[in-house]
């Protein structure tokens with residue numbers, strides 16, 4: 001798959017959460033997913049554990065069933081947002097834009113060509129893990145870098161992705177749809193993947209570095 005003409009810095013600056021600009025029509029060849037996955041698994045894992053697994057879903061009936069659970073998770077999220085909004089007494093327009101985009105994804109998830117569900121072997125809610133910060137950090141950090149590699153590789157190939165977690169209240173129900181052994185395996189996210197409508201994306205507006213970075217002393 002030919003790569004977009006982006007420098008490494010441009011790639012890092014323009015890999016955005018893409019929702020409304022996902023192309024719901026253009027098919028994504030499995031060969032491109034394989035390319036992105038090959039790059040994903042170059043990421044590190046704790047003590048070379050490679051206890052990651054990646055569920056790729058392209059089957060329309062399975063995507064439809066997953067999308068229904070995602071929508072339920074989204075509805076729970078929306079309820080929480082609405083009550084938070086009432087407390088704040090009015091909405092911020094940037095936040096409203098993101099919410100409209102989040103709604104769009106929830107309405108259209110079944111039509112996204114590919115869903116990727118990153119998983120780790122083991123349960124993050126197992127007692128010895130749930131109360132141990134080192135275990136938690138080790139398990140999450142043994143898959144998150146790989147997923148981000150995947151998302152960067154996808155962007156470099158003209159595709160868009162978005163980190164999502166809204167299906168996770170229904171992790172077990174979604175797991176059953178695609179045969180994930182939910183007693184032994186934890187899903188950590190769901191990444192929709194599609195070609196993007198246009199390939200130009202902007203850098204995000206973030207808090208200034210001096211607000212978030214400390215040097216030598218907190």
Ligand SMILES: Cc1cc2nc3c(=O)[nH]c(=O)nc-3n(C[C@H](O)[C@H](O)[C@H](O)COP(=O)(O)O)c2cc1C
Pocket residue numbers: 015016017018019098101102105162163164165166167204
């Ligand atoms: C841990 C995590 C969970 C997220 N969950 C969702 C989600 O369930 N649905 C969704 O549409 N976006 C989700 N997002 C995307 C964020 O809303 C997104 O990062 C934010 O809109 C900023 O986008 P930007 O990186 O393009 O600036 C998630 C992002 C992260 C890092």
